[in-house]
Amino acid sequence: MASIPTSYLSMSEAELYQELGDALAGGHAAPTDTEEVERRGYEYFQGALPQIRAIVCGSQIIESFIKKDDVFAVAGTIAEILSGHFQLPRATATLAMLTARMGLRALCPAVNA
Numbered sequence: 001m002a003s004i005p006t007s008y009l010s011m012s013e014a015e016l017y018q019e020l021g022d023a024l025a026g027g028h029a030a031p032t033d034t035e036e037v038e039r040r041g042y043e044y045f046q047g048a049l050p051q052i053r054a055i056v057c058g059s060q061i062i063e064s065f066i067k068k069d070d071v072f073a074v075a076g077t078i079a080e081i082l083s084g085h086f087q088l089p090r091a092t093a094t095l096a097m098l099t100a101r102m103g104l105r106a107l108c109p110a111v112n113a
Contacts, residue, residue, distance in 0.1 A: 004075045008097045016098050017041035023090035045098055048086075052099055056081055057108035066104045075100035 008016065018034055020041030056062055059081050065074050079096035086092045099107060 004072060004079055004093045004097055006072070008075070008093065009072055011097075013098070013101070014038055016094055016101075017045065020044060020091055020094040020098070023088055023094055041094075045095065048095065049099075051085070052082065052095060053107055055085055056099065056104075057110065062104065062108060066108070071097075071100045074104065 008019075011019065017038040018041060021037035021039070021044070022041075024040060024044055056078055061077065062081075065077050068074055075093075075096045078099050079093055082092050082096055083089070086095060
């Protein structure tokens with residue numbers, strides 16, 4: 001089961017992109033410049049967004065979450081959906097939180113609201 005650290009709720013987008021950049025380094029030496037780490041996280045998220053959109057918006061359970069205001073619950077559901085597609089749990093959790101913050105209506109405009 002994919003889980004989202006509760007600390008992600010209070011993190012800014014920049015901090016989430018930094019978290020993603022660190023997660024992508026996979027324990028290897030990551031750049032020490034936080035702006036560079038944030039940029040890598042941002043670029044990865046933007047590059048993965050079409051795949052995330054296809055996976056999440058194609059899920060049958062997503063319609064039941066489209067009207068929920070609980071970002072944490074939505075992020076947890078997105079993490080569950082993505083967990084089989086992205087191999088790094090920490091990156092999956094961060095991708096899920098960034099995606100949930102976008103809002104499902106923005107992510108999946110074709111899904112009936």
